[in-house]
Amino acid sequence: MLKNPSPIAVKKICCIGAGYVGGPTMAMIAKQCPHIQVTVVDINQQRIDEWNSEELPIYEPGLHEIVSECRGKNLTFTTDVDETIRDADMVFISVNTPTKTFGVGAGRAANLEFVEKCARKIAEVSIGHKIVVEKSTLPVRTAEAVKTILSNSTTGASFDVLSNPEFLAEGTAVEDLISPDRVLIGGENETAINALVEVYANWVPRERLLTTNLWSSELSKLTANAFLAQRVSSINAISALCEATGADVDEVSTAIGTDSRIGPKFLKASVGFGGSCFQKDILNLVYLCEYFGLPEVAQYWEQVVTMNDHQKQRFVNRMVRTMFNTVSDKRIAIWGFAFKKDTNDIRESAAIYVCRDLLMEKAKLAIYDPQVKPEQMRAALESVMQDENGELNAMKRELLDNNVQYCDNGAAAADDAHAIAVLTEWDEFKDCDFEAIRDSMKQPAFVFDGRNLLKHADLCDKGFTYFGIGF
Numbered sequence: 021m022l023k024n025p026s027p028i029a030v031k032k033i034c035c036i037g038a039g040y041v042g043g044p045t046m047a048m049i050a051k052q053c054p055h056i057q058v059t060v061v062d063i064n065q066q067r068i069d070e071w072n073s074e075e076l077p078i079y080e081p082g083l084h085e086i087v088s089e090c091r092g093k094n095l096t097f098t099t100d101v102d103e104t105i106r107d108a109d110m111v112f113i114s115v116n117t118p119t120k121t122f123g124v125g126a127g128r129a130a131n132l133e134f135v136e137k138c139a140r141k142i143a144e145v146s147i148g149h150k151i152v153v154e155k156s157t158l159p160v161r162t163a164e165a166v167k168t169i170l171s172n173s174t175t176g177a178s179f180d181v182l183s184n185p186e187f188l189a190e191g192t193a194v195e196d197l198i199s200p201d202r203v204l205i206g207g208e209n210e211t212a213i214n215a216l217v218e219v220y221a222n223w224v225p226r227e228r229l230l231t232t233n234l235w236s237s238e239l240s241k242l243t244a245n246a247f248l249a250q251r252v253s254s255i256n257a258i259s260a261l262c263e264a265t266g267a268d269v270d271e272v273s274t275a276i277g278t279d280s281r282i283g284p285k286f287l288k289a290s291v292g293f294g295g296s297c298f299q300k301d302i303l304n305l306v307y308l309c310e311y312f313g314l315p316e317v318a319q320y321w322e323q324v325v326t327m328n329d330h331q332k333q334r335f336v337n338r339m340v341r342t343m344f345n346t347v348s349d350k351r352i353a354i355w356g357f358a359f360k361k362d363t364n365d366i367r368e369s370a371a372i373y374v375c376r377d378l379l380m381e382k383a384k385l386a387i388y389d390p391q392v393k394p395e396q397m398r399a400a401l402e403s404v405m406q407d408e409n410g411e412l413n414a415m416k417r418e419l420l421d422n423n424v425q426y427c428d429n430g431a432a433a434a435d436d437a438h439a440i441a442v443l444t445e446w447d448e449f450k451d452c453d454f455e456a457i458r459d460s461m462k463q464p465a466f467v468f469d470g471r472n473l474l475k476h477a478d479l480c481d482k483g484f485t486y487f488g489i490g491f
């Protein structure tokens with residue numbers, strides 16, 4: 021329990037970055053704290069326009085209702101960065117921290133350019149005292165750099181820096197924000213820590229508000245993601261052994277998950293984890309370990325990503341092998357492109373890599389996802405097929421132009437196809453008319469279920485040749 025009962029009362033919050041984290045987290049603070057004015061700023065005018073429209077830039081169950089309730093009252097989206105920062109008591113930095121693609125640490129280290137720009141902007145425009153909160157996922161000791169930049173402010177402003185990493189998962193952002201397992205707040209100044217504690221205490225039970233030092237907080241975020249991803253890679257590694265031995269990975273998951281020391285969550289074997297966070301954050305951890313002279317620790321964590329890449333390749337290899345060693349000119353229905361269900365996010369989705377590898381085998385893809393727009397899919401496939409100079413050779417362009425079709429539903433994608441590959445676990449795929457789908461497909465009608473979503477026995481009874489992960 022915290023000692024200081026009289027924190028600063030926060031009245032105005034600014035959040036820099038109106039993305040998958042900034043948007044939902046601030047909407048939740050606005051909903052739970054009607055006495056706080058929450059303003060989310062971004063340099064991307066289109067994103068801000070979308071937050072101000074009826075079609076939000078991100079799809080999250082329950083989010084639209086909250087935004088509609090608070091927007092125009094105590095929740096604002098604007099590109100007016102300077103004035104909003106100047107007005108606020110507390111400024112969250114919630115910008116993207118992607119893996120660096122250039123220079124020192126390319127492919128591993130986090131690109132902190134956007135965070136640094138935020139710190140410099142805050143230093144430049146602030147007056148009075150501000151609490152600056154790192155909401156982005158950052159390498160341990162980033163707060164040091166943020167503090168140094170802020171301390172060079174020439175406006176006479178003073179600052180406290182807190183780390184408050186976000187643990188929401190996409191697709192369940194609203195429920196995760198309403199009832200988080202914990203909220204982590206790292207800092208040095210107890211008054212500043214308490215100011216943020218009091219914001220969350222409006223709806224989160226106090227025993228779930230954990231306070232630590234800055235570095236523990238920063239490192240806990242990377243560690244949590246590394247542990248979660250490690251579980252997925254561990255069960256995926258076992259899925260390969262299951263396929264070789266006749267064991268069933270879902271049965272193994274249940275068997276080990278009932279051990280309370282292991283627990284049942286995050287043991288679902290799949291075509292591989294995706295999303296903007298896991299790979300990026302593990303590679304960042306790997307880079308940090310190398311930077312701090314711990315190569316064995318770095319190698320240990322890097323295996324989680326290596327295994328994930330292997331799982332995606334294994335999936336494609338199995339498809340090609342099973343379909344008589346060739347998928348060239350065969351229509352393959354791709355069911356799902358998002359990295360998990362209930363989101364329109366495709367960043368690092370396993371589907372991108374599976375589709376790329378199938379295209380390189382000259383397959384004809386018919387892709388359907390209920391929330392992802394064709395132009396998003398096209399851009400992702402184009403990007404993953406470019407060479408290191410960002411160029412597409414004629415063969416790849418032709419594959420993208422002629423071998424990819426975007427469909428309006430799963431049945432349309434499966435029509436006349438040799439196979440269905442289930443790559444996202446959308447609920448609607450479970451309720452398809454599989455008899456009609458079977459009849460519309462080439463025979464044998466193959467199903468490769470990268471999520472173990474569909475009913476195996478039922479599909480076999482209906483005449484499909486079904487392959488899941490790990491059996």
Ligand SMILES: NC(=O)c1ccc[n+]([C@@H]2O[C@H](COP(=O)([O-])OP(=O)(O)OC[C@H]3O[C@@H](n4cnc5c(N)ncnc54)[C@H](O)[C@@H]3O)[C@@H](O)[C@H]2O)c1
Nearest residue numbers: 037038039040041062063064114115116117134156157186
């Ligand atoms: N996506 C998730 O589920 C999730 C969950 C927990 C933590 N995180 C972390 O949160 C951070 C943000 O992730 P995200 O998914 O919301 O990213 P995002 O790319 O969806 O959004 C980031 C936004 O920041 C804006 N931005 C960048 N620089 C800016 C600047 N200088 N001024 C104003 N706006 C600027 C961008 O235009 C973009 O709209 C990352 O560090 C990520 O690792 C993400």
Ligand SMILES: O=c1ccn([C@@H]2O[C@H](COP(=O)(O)OP(=O)(O)O[C@H]3O[C@H](CO)[C@@H](O)[C@H](O)[C@H]3O)[C@@H](O)[C@H]2O)c(=O)[nH]1
Nearest residue numbers: 186187188189190252286287288290293294295297359360
């Ligand atoms: O048993 C499982 C669980 C997940 N996945 C896959 O793993 C990826 C990540 O899933 P999930 O963690 O649910 O979604 P994210 O939105 O990426 O959330 C993770 O990354 C966020 C960003 O850092 C953190 O805030 C969250 O706590 C952390 O769960 C997805 O492709 C899932 O399909 C599996 O294959 N098997």
